[in-house]
Amino acid sequence: MWSGPRNISTALMRAWENRADTFVTDEPFYAYYLTNTDVDHPGRADIIRTQPTQWQEVAHRCTTGTATTETIHYQKHMTQHMLPTIKMDWLEKLVNIFLIRSPQAVASSYAKARPDLTASDLGFEQQHRLYQHVLNHVDSNPLVINSDDVRNHPEQALSAMCRKAGIAFDQAMLTWRKGRRESDGIWAPHWYKNVEDSTGFQPTTATPIELDETQTKIADLCQPYYDEMLSRCQKF
Numbered sequence: 473m474w475s476g477p478r479n480i481s482t483a484l485m486r487a488w489e490n491r492a493d494t495f496v497t498d499e500p501f502y503a504y505y506l507t508n509t510d511v512d513h514p515g516r517a518d519i520i521r522t523q524p525t526q527w528q529e530v531a532h533r534c535t536t537g538t539a540t541t542e543t544i545h546y547q548k549h550m551t552q553h554m555l556p557t558i559k560m561d562w563l564e565k566l567v568n569i570f571l572i573r574s575p576q577a578v579a580s581s582y583a584k585a586r587p588d589l590t591a592s593d594l595g596f597e598q599q600h601r602l603y604q605h606v607l608n609h610v611d612s613n614p615l616v617i618n619s620d621d622v623r624n625h626p627e628q629a630l631s632a633m634c635r636k637a638g639i640a641f642d643q644a645m646l647t648w649r650k651g652r653r654e655s656d657g658i659w660a661p662h663w664y665k666n667v668e669d670s671t672g673f674q675p676t677t678a679t680p681i682e683l684d685e686t687q688t689k690i691a692d693l694c695q696p697y698y699d700e701m702l703s704r705c706q707k708f
Contacts, residue, residue, distance in 0.1 A: 476595035478581035552595035596694035
């Protein structure tokens with residue numbers, strides 16, 4: 473699952489982990505991203521200490537799985553972590569699905585945690601680059617899902633993901649218990665408060681979006697990438 477930040481990606485990870493046949497991986501390229509940028513995220517040192525910092529090792533883990541009894545490996549990837557130095561040939565071994573959300577909504581949510589955001593922080597260009605690679609080299613019809621549709625039509629959206637992966641939908645994906653998981657990244661205390669309090673997907677609400685001038689310009693830079701992927705989005 474390829475998503476930018478602030479986009480219910482952790483809630484989707486909860487849904488998949490609630491299946492008895494699935495294990496999950498949370499943002500495996502985070503340490504590589506931090507090691508190769510000067511981005512100062514909360515918990516930076518701990519993330520680098522506890523995750524592989526070589527992209528080749530991460531890609532190997534993503535394509536070989538682990539010694540578990542579960543048969544499905546769900547991977548939550550943040551597109552902003554995918555630096556241009558990471559080769560993408562390993563994506564052919566995965567089922568690649570793309571989760572999108574409007575740049576204005578992402579920028580508004582992200583700015584509450586890190587006001588000095590950049591377009592690169594939001595991952596839209598990186599997501600578009602990944603999508604184009606998958607479209608041209610891996611899958612002629614990649615599945616694109618809008619996060620609003622997941623929230624408003626969770627069973628339909630999750631069923632579409634399952635069909636794409638060639639597996640049966642499981643009702644257990646619709647609800648989960650509150651709290652943290654052992655599978656959550658070490659950064660969870662900084663970012664996962666809302667999902668830790670949740671037990672399922674909540675419908676969208678008409679919440680006003682307020683952006684300052686700089687944030688508006690950043691959202692505008694991301695808009696063309698979002699618009700193209702929105703035009704290819706699965707409709708429900």
